Structures are given as C-alpha cells and as structure tokens.
Amino acid sequence: DGGITQSPKYLFRKEGQNVTLSCEQNLNHDAMYWYRQDPGQGLRLIYYSQIVNDFQKGDIAEGYSVSREKKESFPLTVTSAQKNPTAFYLCASSWGDGSYEQYFGPGTRLTVT
Amino acid sequence: GQQVMQIPQYQHVQEGEDFTTYCNSSTTLSNIQWYKQRPGGHPVFLIQLVKSGEVKKQKRLTFQFGEAKKNSSLHITATQTTDVGTYFCAGAGGTSYGKLTFGQGTILTVHP
Numbered sequence: 001d002g003g004i005t006q007s008p009k010y011l012f013r014k015e016g017q018n019v020t021l022s023c024e025q026n027l028n029h030d031a032m033y034w035y036r037q038d039p040g041q042g043l044r045l046i047y048y049s050q051i052v053n054d055f056q057k058g059d060i061a062e063g064y065s066v067s068r069e070k071k072e073s074f075p076l077t078v079t080s081a082q083k084n085p086t087a088f089y090l091c092a093s094s095w096g097d098g099s100y101e102q103y104f105g106p107g108t109r110l111t112v113t
Numbered sequence: 114g115q116q117v118m119q120i121p122q123y124q125h126v127q128e129g130e131d132f133t134t135y136c137n138s139s140t141t142l143s144n145i146q147w148y149k150q151r152p153g154g155h156p157v158f159l160i161q162l163v164k165s166g167e168v169k170k171q172k173r174l175t176f177q178f179g180e181a182k183k184n185s186s187l188h189i190t191a192t193q194t195t196d197v198g199t200y201f202c203a204g205a206g207g208t209s210y211g212k213l214t215f216g217q218g219t220i221l222t223v224h225p
Contacts, residue, residue, distance in 0.1 A: 059114065104157070
C-alpha cells in the first residue's frame with residue numbers, strides 16, 4: 001500500500017519488445033513478489049525473492065525475468081518470449097515467508113499490441 | 114504443486130443479505146490469509162488464521178479455518194454496498210513454503 005510504489009500505472013508496448021516494470025518499497029521488507037492478474041484467474045505468482053541477490057521462480061515464470069540487487073527494488077522484465085503479456089501486474093512485499101501478510105503496490109496495467 | 118480452490122466465482126446479493134465464500138486447499142496449510150480487492154484497486158490484507166478450527170471476527174466479517182487446516186470460509190453478515198469487491202484466500206505451507214498460493218477469488222456485487 002503506502003510503502004510500495006509501482007510505475008508506470010499504464011504501459012503500452014508493441015509486440016516483440018521487452019519491457020521492465022518498476023517496484024520499489026520503503027518498508028524494509030526482506031521478501032518481494034510479482035503476481036500477474038487476469039480476469040477470473042486470481043493472482044498467479046511469477047517470481048519471488050526472500051533476500052537480496054536471490055530469487056525463485058513462481059508458477060508462471062516463463063517469459064519473465066527479475067533482479068534483486070537492492071533490498072528495496074525488485075524490477076520485472078516482460079520479455080518478447082512471453083506469449084500473452086497483456087495483464088495487470090502486482091508487486092508485493094512482506095517481512096519474510098508465507099506466514100507474513102503481504103503489502104501490495106497499486107499495480108501496472110500492461111497492454112501489448 | 115499446491116492448489117487453492119475458491120467458490121463461488123461470482124456472487125450477487127441484495128444489500129442486507131448474507132454472503133459466504135469458501136476456500137479449499139489440496140494440501141494442509143500452515144496458515145491462510147484473506148484479502149479484499151476493491152474494483153480498480155489492489156489486494157489489501159484482511160486477516161490471517163493459523164490454528165486448526167480457528168474463528169475470527171471483524172465487525173460483520175467472520176473467518177473460519179477448518180479442523181484439518183485445508184479449508185476456510187469468509188462470511189459477511191448483512192452486506193453493505195461498501196463490501197463490493199473481490200475476496201481472495203491465500204494459503205501457505207506444505208510444498209509452497211516461502212510463498213502464498215492464492216485462490217481465484219470471489220467477486221461480490223451488492224445491489225442497493
């Protein structure tokens with residue numbers, strides 16, 4: 001919420017282009033997450049990171065890449081290999097593993113044509 | 114991998130009616146969380162349940178965690194128009210240590 005920012009809110013790209021979505025948090029949280037939301041499918045985990053310089057694939061990592069060089073930043077790159085990139089992307093952070101509540105950013109709506 | 118199923122997908126109610134959404138996991142959970150997403154917004158944490166058979170209340174909202182820690186429910190008494198949105202359950206534990214697995218969500222609309 002207030003401590004997580006995502007930019008931009010809306011993003012338009014042409015097919016075949018890579019695009020990077022920004023996620024920054026000032027909550028001093030160790031863990032950060034990227035989700036994709038499509039109508040009727042809830043939130044699907046793309047990548048997550050529990051510590052700086054380490055990250056794990058989620059359920060739908062193909063066509064995406066991430067980095068975690070700083071504690072407060074977890075950018076997501078949607079590559080041209082992602083077959084259906086148009087979606088609402090949500091970044092979240094938490095104090096640690098799945099036993100902690102997650103705080104979500106406002107999201108980025110990506111449209112690829 | 115772990116799967117979390119949530120029903121119903123949609124629920125339309127008249128203001129003042131009750132509402133319930135159900136969540137079922139394919140594996141035993143260490144905890145379950147509930148989130149609410151208003152239209153056009155992002156998910157916001159509501160509550161976490163940890164103990165077998167646990168029941169928690171927040172005003173008109175009642176949350177339950179099953180005895181086997183594989184299912185949960187959210188019940189809203191006397192819905193109001195401010196209750197509209199999508200309600201998600203999310204489970205942690207088993208093979209998904211370190212992350213949450215979200216249900217598909219229940220979209221609630223309330224007619225005044």
